Amino acid sequence: MDANVTYRLRKSYAFKGIVILLSVTCIVPLLFILGYIVKEGVTKINWELLVNLPKPVGEAGGGIANALAGSILIVLIAAVIAIPFGVMSGIYLNEHRNNRLSRWTAIAVDVLQGTPSIVVGIVIYFWLVKPLKTFSAISGSVALAIMMLPIVIRSTEETLKLLPSTLKEAGLALGLPYHKVILKIILPCGIGGVVSGIILAIARIAGETAPLLFTAFGNPFFSVNVLKPMESLPHLVYYYAMSAYDDWHNLAWGAALVLLIWVLLLNIITKITTRKWKIQF
């Protein structure tokens, strides 16, 4: 009996060791990759990188200013589009749990969430790029907004679901109209969760390239015209990394580090917002 127990205990400890080993092993490539990006990119980051435009091959200098501005603009517009639609849908789904529209909309949200990013890109190509006969930043923003939508809707719905129902009742019993109860009581009480959902959605799409390949496309020049093609940070990394030129590779390393920092910052902000705004009742 004793030998059996010892054997089983040994197996149990060994298993724990294996589990820890497996887990720590996943982290190793991650750290290695991050370290490599930092190593390659840090020497390339300087003021010039951030304010210059990409130069043709062979010329020194060159920067990613167009991609920086482009990314910020495209993501901003995407957020502006996605937030009202996402929050309102989230409110609706929370208020009406049982009717047909909300059940089908919930499925639609799942479908949108599962759609591969490249497919989003090609659909928007047919909706906005072909009719307007040009690639455009706005079409890129629409594609990114569609990818943000499920995240914003879900997190709004989940946040509002946590609020006690007596909150809404108290508001209605005061003779307040429905929209005031929702917008001035329910939404403010859940604003922390809603905002962190929004920031999470932004963090997820900030690094996306595939939806932009056939929508915003890319642009070697500095542009803030949303109706014309616009460069973005992830796209620049892709384009220049795949090129054959060392100069452009260098640019891509710098851009990759900037992109990494940007995405990490957004993720950290998400975490801070989520923790800070835990709803207390």
Added chain:
Amino acid sequence: MIESATIDKQTSHSDLVLEDVSYLNRSIRIWKEVKFKSTDKNIRTEKMFRGSLVLISLSVLVLAIAFMLTLVVQSIPSIKTLGIKFLFGKTWDPVTNTFGAIPFLLGTLITSFMALFISIPFSFGVAILLGEYFPKGWFSDFMKNAIELIAAVPSVIYGFWGLFVLVPLVRSIEIKLGVAPYGIGLFTSSLILALMIIPYAATLGREMIRMVPSSLKEAAYSLGATRLDVIRTIIFPYAKSGLFAGVLLSLGRALGETMAVTMLIGNTSLMPTNIFSPGNTMASVIANEFTEAASTVYLSALIELGLVLFLVTVVINLIGKKIIQKFSVG
């Protein structure tokens, strides 16, 4: 109506002098009139608000439907011209207008499943670590953040790193094995994909494992079970379907992954011969050839690939979600 007697009793600590009762009564009357006037406007706004909530939700539904419709409609030229041969054709040659999807179906399946097999032990390891051994504490927080970090890194960065570090590595392995030293190819893509999809099964798996009721575990311990016994006989069976859902989610992610794969797979539309061959997945061939598609059928064939990719990925995700729903409720 407020009686003057009540007001006199109120000793005022504020600046307000409440002696002028008639003024207060008049104010109250005005408040009441004003009160009801605002209410008329509010009743109208209320209707508009409710309507706009419905409208916006409807538009989300319409959006999803329109998505599917667009994919189907744009695939029609290809479906009409190529028919079922598309799905079984082994040759993809835009020059001769031959479009067979098998190379990409294979490419997708091989890379995704290889990635899945490589990543599952790690995903489950992390899931058990965080769900059972270290649910709290600094190590737990560290691992949780690290796993989220893996998911947060943009795929184009994985691809970029892969190009410059993984490819030479795989090339040297291929030389040792005596295979054609491309460096890029299905195998390389699978490796990076494996890393990228670890977080999905890991996070979901962790939640499913944490949901196992402690009363069940305690019952087993009290019978003399070791930790491993409890994991094997209690936790795993209970969380089985949830873990499977996590695997599906990882798979769905792998199928749809574009950028890292595109950068590492070699962009070849020939049938892959072994796992080291260069190739293409459905996602990567779209990424690579979409802007070059000159003819209607060519473009439509690519869209049809997108449609297949869409359907497969969405179905897998929906099944995964359904399983999670059932698990959480039951």
Added chain:
Amino acid sequence: MENTILKVIDFDAYFGENYVVKKVNIEIPKNNVIAVMGPSGCGKTTFLRCINRMHELVEGASSSGKILLNKDDIYDIHPIYVRQKIGMVFQRPNPFPNLSIYDNVIAGYKLNGIKIVKHERDAIVEGSLQKAALWNEVKDSLHKKGTFLSGGQQQRLCIARAIAMEPEILLLDEPTSALDPISTSSIEELFQELKKNYTLILVTHNMHQAARVSDRTAFFYLGELIEFDDTKIMFTNPRDARTQNYITGRFS
């Protein structure tokens, strides 16, 4: 009967197919504290919630019959008007957590977009908090959020919020059941002051509370109004055997 403020005529209420309030007829006199008591599930809360039209907010809920507030059928007016005239205090104190104490009291006006000059607003807030016997405890922290208040204080804040709207009737749904005994008695004292200006209809599962605070009591059983009379008579010499059984504790 002296001044009737609320007249209920042949009133029924349903949750889907469930018939929960059955043919209630009652006349509520003004400036009284009316207790509504009965065993759990007897329909008293549902009945209360029909008076300010909160019942219909539940999916599948319906009702029929008349409820007249001063001769107006409340089902002929938009519910928002009804709720501005008939206020409610809930079982669990529910001040709005995102608003300060001041803003909570004035919420019925502010959130409705009703514009009031500052000194009138201050008067309403002070007046309501005084009437709810909370002014002295919070007058120095009016602009803090109400989360630091005790349960009893929060409930008094909810009462202040409701009476700031100058309702004609104040409905109270087991307002002290979530509170400790000291808070409970301070709020019960409040009722006697409040009834000078308002009519209070109080649902309680505690018949002793009904006996303590009310002028008249209604006894509900299985959805029906069994008896409605002066509290003293109800508790010493009820007419119906069921009332007798309830107050002697044969069932609760």
